[in-house]
Each structure stands twice: as C-alpha cells, then as structure tokens.
Amino acid sequence: MEISAATRARLDGVKDGLDRNNLVDFAIVQQELEIPEPRPQAVPHLWRWDAVKPWLAQAYEGVSLEEVHRRTLAFRNPGLGGRPFAATSLFMSISMYFPGDEAGVHRHMASASRFLLEGAGGFTTVGGEKCVLERGDLVITPNGQWHDHGNDGDEPIVWVNVLDIPMTEFFNAVMTEWDYYETDAASNSGEPIKKKMQTISAPRDYSRLLFGSGGIVPRFGPERRGEGAHSPMFLYKWEDTATTLRALRGEAGSPFDGILVEYTDPLTGASVVPTLSFNAQLLRPGEETRTHRHTASAIYCVLEGEGYTEVDGKRLDWAENDLFVVPGWSWHRHVNTRPGKDAVLYTVTDRPAQEKLGYYREQAKLAGGEIAEVAPWPNFDPERRASAGL
Numbered sequence: 001m002e003i004s005a006a007t008r009a010r011l012d013g014v015k016d017g018l019d020r021n022n023l024v025d026f027a028i029v030q031q032e033l034e035i036p037e038p039r040p041q042a043v044p045h046l047w048r049w050d051a052v053k054p055w056l057a058q059a060y061e062g063v064s065l066e067e068v069h070r071r072t073l074a075f076r077n078p079g080l081g082g083r084p085f086a087a088t089s090l091f092m093s094i095s096m097y098f099p100g101d102e103a104g105v106h107r108h109m110a111s112a113s114r115f116l117l118e119g120a121g122g123f124t125t126v127g128g129e130k131c132v133l134e135r136g137d138l139v140i141t142p143n144g145q146w147h148d149h150g151n152d153g154d155e156p157i158v159w160v161n162v163l164d165i166p167m168t169e170f171f172n173a174v175m176t177e178w179d180y181y182e183t184d185a186a187s188n189s190g191e192p193i194k195k196k197m198q199t200i201s202a203p204r205d206y207s208r209l210l211f212g213s214g215g216i217v218p219r220f221g222p223e224r225r226g227e228g229a230h231s232p233m234f235l236y237k238w239e240d241t242a243t244t245l246r247a248l249r250g251e252a253g254s255p256f257d258g259i260l261v262e263y264t265d266p267l268t269g270a271s272v273v274p275t276l277s278f279n280a281q282l283l284r285p286g287e288e289t290r291t292h293r294h295t296a297s298a299i300y301c302v303l304e305g306e307g308y309t310e311v312d313g314k315r316l317d318w319a320e321n322d323l324f325v326v327p328g329w330s331w332h333r334h335v336n337t338r339p340g341k342d343a344v345l346y347t348v349t350d351r352p353a354q355e356k357l358g359y360y361r362e363q364a365k366l367a368g369g370e371i372a373e374v375a376p377w378p379n380f381d382p383e384r385r386a387s388a389g390l
C-alpha cells in the first residue's frame with residue numbers, strides 16, 4: 001500500500017526524535033534487511049602464488065618469531081572494506097616458519113587449520129600430540145585446544161591457515177589464552193609452571209594412529225582426543241586423501257565438484273570442527289562441472305594442475321598453489337584445462353555452521369537458465385531435481 005501524505009508527514013516529523021532515542025522506522029532499513037536473496041559483499045578473487053610468495057619472503061626473510069609473533073600474511077577480500085577476511089565468514093592466511101622456529105602454546109575460541117604447501121617438517125602440537133606435516137597434510141586445532149607450532153625440518157615451510165574467526169567475532173565469542181601451565185613433574189613439587197611449548201605426552205601423530213583407518217576405530221584406550229564437539233583426529237595425511245581420490249576417480253562424482261571427498265570426524269561422520277567443512281576434490285582431465293550456487297562461502301587452494309573457475313561470469317584462472325575464494329550465493333563451475341592431468345583442489349567452506357543454523361540453501365542452473373533447488377527448501381522438488389540429472 002502506498003504511504004499517504006499524512007503518514008509520510010507523520011514519519012518525517014518523528015525522525016529526529018527517533019534518531020535521538022536510537023530508534024529507526026523499519027521502512028528505512030527494510031531495503032537492506034528484507035531482500036529476496038543473499039547479496040554477498042565478498043567478491044570472487046584469486047591470489048596467484050607467484051605474486052603472494054615473494055611478498056612473504058620480502059616481509060619476513062631474516063625476521064625472528066620473537067620479534068613479530070607470527071610471519072603471517074592474511075588475505076583480504078577486496079569486497080570487505082579492508083577487513084582481513086577472505087570471505088564474510090572465513091579467515092585465511094599463509095605462514096612461514098624457519099628451521100628451529102617455536103611458536104608458543106596458546107588456545108582460542110576460533111577453530112583453526114593448517115594445510116602445508118611448501119617444505120616438510122612443520123609441526124603443530126595439539127593437546128600434547130605432535131603432528132608433523134608434509135605437502136598437502138591438514139592439521140586441525142579445534143576450538144579450545146591448546147596448540148603450538150614449529151619447524152623441525154631443515155628448510156622453511158609455508159602453510160595455509162583457515163579459521164572461523166569472523167564467526168566467533170560475529171557472536172562476540174573471540175577469546176585467546178597465552179598462559180599455559182603444566183605440573184612440574186621434575187621437581188615433584190606439583191607446582192604448575194608456565195611453559196612456552198607443550199611437553200609431548202602422546203606418540204607422534206597419535207590421533208591418526210587411533211582413528212586414521214577409515215571405518216576402523218579402537219575399542220580400548222582413549223575413545224577420543226581432546227574435548228568438545230570436533231573430530232578426535234587432528235592430522236589428515238595427504239597420502240590417505242590422494243589414495244581415496246585415486247580410488248574413486250572412475251566414479252561419476254558430483255556434477256558440481258567432480259570427485260569430492262570431505263574430511264570427517266571418524267566417530268560420527270560429521271565435519272571435523274562444528275563450523276567448517278574441509279574437502280579435497282579431483283577434476284579429471286577436461287572435466288567441466290555444472291553450475292551451482294550455495295549460501296556457503298568457499299576457499300580453494302590448488303594442490304595440483306591447472307584450470308579455471310567461473311564465478312558470476314568472472315573467470316579465475318588457476319595453477320598450483322594459487323588460492324581463491326567463491327563467495328556465498330555466487331554461481332560457479334570448475335574446469336580442468338590441462339590435457340592428460342588431474343587437477344586437485346583443497347576446499348574449506350562454512351557449510352556446517354550454516355546447516356546447524358538452518359541457513360544452508362543450494363541451487364543448480366539448468367541448461368536454458370532454469371533454476372533447480374538442490375538443498376531442501378520450501379520449493380524443493382526431488383522429482384524435478386532427479387529429472388535434471390542432479
């Protein structure tokens with residue numbers, strides 16, 4: 001209904017009074033808040049490795065950890081007004097550790113992950129368990145778990161960090177603790193002493209030893225590692241992921257993602273942390289996926305191969321180690337352009353958080369531009385989805 005002149009005058013007349021009392025007529029903000037579909041602020045963006053890597057060296061070569069706390073560059077999505085986030089809900093950065101580095105133990109509310117790109121011998125100790133990384137290995141430090149990092153190898157290492165910091169910030173739940181104490185076993189005094197690094201209290205890669213054989217879990221000893229709603233396995237070795245991707249490469253796969261596998265909690269099948277989904281996907285030579293969009297935002301890191309991802313009409317050409325972001329609700333598809341060679345992508349999304357909150361929605365674009373619902377929603381029609389071959 002059209003607002004009458006009398007009502008308009010009435011609302012104009014109260015505007016100053018409302019402002020003074022920190023109130024606003026809903027009609028003024030309705031355009032932002034009641035929109036038919038998401039309008040992501042983040043934009044599709046790709047960071048080329050050969051542009052990123054030299055800056056990491058230029059910023060930190062010869063700089064000690066004691067001086068700068070971390071040798072880390074955070075990725076800023078150009079659509080987010082300078083905020084240090086790769087997507088609205090996802091923080092991403094790269095870190096470099098030199099041989100002998102030790103980054104002190106701490107814990108925080110945000111769930112964190114490392115995915116090693118260069119070098120070998122980088123480690124993260126989680127809950128007393130030292131996890132040592134090679135290229136493509138993933139280590140998670142779920143929220144609230146004590147962790148420290150370092151490099152036992154003889155060359156610098158570089159890894160990609162992905163955290164859910166924007167979500168913890170949104171909910172006013174950011175907390176970090178730097179004071180870590182262990183009971184002084186040596187002096188027998190029982191006094192807690194402050195430590196820079198955790199004492200190793202479990203065998204190397206212990207949680208992988210316990211839970212790393214798919215479908216087989218121990219029925220003795222520790223039933224889990226760490227506390228809280230997360231995977232009891234902290235380390236996911238690339239060799240296991242690569243073996244699975246290779247074994248499944250003859251399958252039809254996902255129409256939108258090719259051979260897509262997710263890292264899961266081996267006890268429940270759930271995502272490894274409550275907020276984030278970690279995945280690897282293989283695109284076979286010449287493979288072109290179909291176009292879809294979802295409310296979840298996604299970060300990608302190219303582990304192998306070359307190709308491009310088309311996001312809302314923008315073509316992101318990628319090669320090894322490049323990193324890119326597909327904002328939520330952007331139409332996208334992936335293409336492997338390298339003849340005779342697989343492309344392998346490491347992907348992190350905020351889908352688990354959205355699913356828990358009931359926000360997750362996904363659509364496919366059919367030939368001719370028609371749209372089909374993929375994730376359940378009031379318009380969801382499984383028959384229409386099936387007839388579209390989805």
Ligand SMILES: [Fe+2]
Pocket residue numbers: 106107108112147
């Ligand atoms: Fe941390």
Ligand SMILES: [Fe+2]
Pocket residue numbers: 256292293294298332
């Ligand atoms: Fe997708």
